[in-house]
Amino acid sequence: MRYFLLSSLLMIAVSCCSVYKGLKPAKGSVDCIGQFSPRFNATLYSTQVDILKHHLSGLLFFKQMPDSSTRVVFANEMGFKFFDFEFDRNGNFTKHYLLAKMDKKAVVKTLQQDFALVLLHPDLRQAYVAADNRYRYTVVPTEKGNNYFITDTACTQLIRIEKSSRRKPAVTVWMQHYNNGVPDSILIRHEHFKFNISLQRTEKGKLEQ
Numbered sequence: 567m568r569y570f571l572l573s574s575l576l577m578i579a580v581s582c583c584s585v586y587k588g589l590k591p592a593k594g595s596v597d598c599i600g601q602f603s604p605r606f607n608a609t610l611y612s613t614q615v616d617i618l619k620h621h622l623s624g625l626l627f628f629k630q631m632p633d634s635s636t637r638v639v640f641a642n643e644m645g646f647k648f649f650d651f652e653f654d655r656n657g658n659f660t661k662h663y664l665l666a667k668m669d670k671k672a673v674v675k676t677l678q679q680d681f682a683l684v685l686l687h688p689d690l691r692q693a694y695v696a697a698d699n700r701y702r703y704t705v706v707p708t709e710k711g712n713n714y715f716i717t718d719t720a721c722t723q724l725i726r727i728e729k730s731s732r733r734k735p736a737v738t739v740w741m742q743h744y745n746n747g748v749p750d751s752i753l754i755r756h757e758h759f760k761f762n763i764s765l766q767r768t769e770k771g772k773l774e775q
Contacts, residue, residue, distance in 0.1 A: 583733070584734070586712075589696040592696055594721065599704045602717075610625055626639070635653060637650065637651070638650075638653070650663040651677070653682065680763065693707075702721055724741060726738055737757065739755075750767045
């Protein structure tokens with residue numbers, strides 16, 4: 567009985583421990599992450615979406631509009647549209663269309679937050695820099711935790727982005743192999759349930775840059 571109680575207390579203590587506890591304040595400008603904001607003009611990605619037991623595939627299109635807003639449109643190969651979103655230059659979000667079966671408040675909020683991370687225009691007014699023995703973290707406080715923009719120590723390479731609770735990541739984003747300011751691959755992974763979005767830039771998308 568005593569062993570069971572001790573084991574239970576240990577498990578609770580471990581589960582309450584933050585994966586970010588080793589971060590220490592560091593010097594540097596939070597503005598350095600601005601260089602990793604994708605410069606989408608008219609960029610096309612082959613896209614796979616897995617959500618719970620459902621799978622969607624098609625083409626996702628990022629389009630910079632004349633007013634500096636960005637449209638994010640996802641449709642299948644036949645042109646059937648799944649969603650059409652807009653982020654203005656200040657990060658404000660507009661839902662122009664979402665497939666009726668997907669049009670739930672929680673789904674809209676999740677997709678909005680996911681693509682806001684990809685567009686990488688965070689509000690840096692309360693941001694600060696931290697570091698561990700491997701990486702530099704630009705920490706952006708949010709209502710329920712932090713967003714971490716993780717780079718090498720010199721802030722020359724984006725390693726990943728994490729949207730976290732107080733203790734651990736909830737969403738992880740990787741943007742890799744930048745070409746003319748645009749990543750060739752993007753992966754969005756939710757850590758607590760099956761919801762993954764994988765994007766691979768198409769040759770057509772590369773030529774349109």
